[in-house]
Amino acid sequence: TAVFLGQGREFARCRVGMLVWAEMLKGKRVIVTGASTGIGEQMAYHLARMGAHVLVTARTEARLQKVITRCLELGAASAQYVSGSMEDEAFAEHVVKEAEVVLGGLDMLILNHVGNSYFNYFDGDVGHVQKLLKINFLSYVAMTVSALPRLKDSGGSIVVVSSMAGKVGFPFTAPYSATKFALDGFFSSLRQELAIQKADVSITLCILGFIDTGKTSAMWTLLIRN
Numbered sequence: 001t002a003v004f005l006g007q008g009r010e011f012a013r014c015r016v017g018m019l020v021w022a023e024m025l026k027g028k029r030v031i032v033t034g035a036s037t038g039i040g041e042q043m044a045y046h047l048a049r050m051g052a053h054v055l056v057t058a059r060t061e062a063r064l065q066k067v068i069t070r071c072l073e074l075g076a077a078s079a080q081y082v083s084g085s086m087e088d089e090a091f092a093e094h095v096v097k098e099a100e101v102v103l104g105g106l107d108m109l110i111l112n113h114v115g116n117s118y119f120n121y122f123d124g125d126v127g128h129v130q131k132l133l134k135i136n137f138l139s140y141v142a143m144t145v146s147a148l149p150r151l152k153d154s155g156g157s158i159v160v161v162s163s164m165a166g167k168v169g170f171p172f173t174a175p176y177s178a179t180k181f182a183l184d185g186f187f188s189s190l191r192q193e194l195a196i197q198k199a200d201v202s203i204t205l206c207i208l209g210f211i212d213t214g215k216t217s218a219m220w221t222l223l224i225r226n
């Protein structure tokens, strides 16, 4: 569905598109990673309003409990969580296995989590780059590998949340930017391979600009916006 932002007829087309989309997600089994805060949390609520089965994950169990309670209030067909760190590849695989057990399959994998980084000059810390690659990139690959058989069964989708910093080398984002560029390379290549194999699995890479979720300090938000 093409989404047009504007007024009048364009807006109406957008509303119709959204309604069709909502119906398409009713009863679908969806994993949302990084769903304890920010964009992931809000995506979980949208899916809940559409009547999907949602399985959310992040490290902070107390936050995830609140998110699933809210999802059920909003109309989710079911809501569950698995807590743990995506720095651990075994945990990434465990989340997908858990979805198979509790949801009986999978229709959509939304890869959204991101490890903490900094917005400043690169400080030369190679260990930080390695850690961020594990969380922001390798766990995405591990989850995809585990989920692909189920997604092929269901004709499902993979949604990868990336950034403008994964397309353009902005200053002060070197480690983060590297992980997002890696996602583009891997998932764009995999998309082609799935098409060649005529596998019925779609891959969408979301290129987001700066979104103020209240986490960035007011000073940085002002600087980024300007």
Ligand SMILES: NC(=O)C1=CN([C@@H]2O[C@H](COP(=O)(O)OP(=O)(O)OC[C@H]3O[C@@H](n4cnc5c(N)ncnc54)[C@H](OP(=O)(O)O)[C@@H]3O)[C@@H](O)[C@H]2O)C=CC1
Binding pocket: 033, 034, 035, 036, 037, 038, 039, 040, 057, 058, 059, 060, 061, 063, 084, 085, 086, 087, 111, 112, 113, 114, 115, 116, 135, 161, 162, 163, 164, 208, 209, 210, 211, 212, 213, 215
């Ligand atoms: N906000 C923005 O301006 C932009 C965001 N994006 C992208 O959107 C996505 C969401 O960003 P946003 O909502 O801002 O980020 P947040 O920092 O608000 O959320 C990050 C999520 O990832 C989880 N997380 C962090 N570390 C780990 C870990 N080691 N293992 C498992 N989960 C972890 C956090 O939960 P917990 O701490 O409980 O583990 C949280 O749920 C990211 O992919 C980001 O790159 C792209 C462009 C701009």
Ligand SMILES: C[C@H](CCC(=O)O)[C@H]1CC[C@H]2[C@@H]3C(=O)C[C@@H]4C[C@H](O)CC[C@]4(C)[C@H]3CC[C@]12C
Binding pocket: 119, 163, 164, 165, 170, 173, 176, 208, 209, 210, 215, 216, 224
């Ligand atoms: C400055 C960029 C936007 C330029 C534009 O809109 O014309 C931003 C695009 C993506 C941003 C980064 C991002 O992807 C996520 C992090 C979010 C944190 O809250 C702040 C630091 C970020 C690395 C953020 C920095 C600005 C962007 C590169």
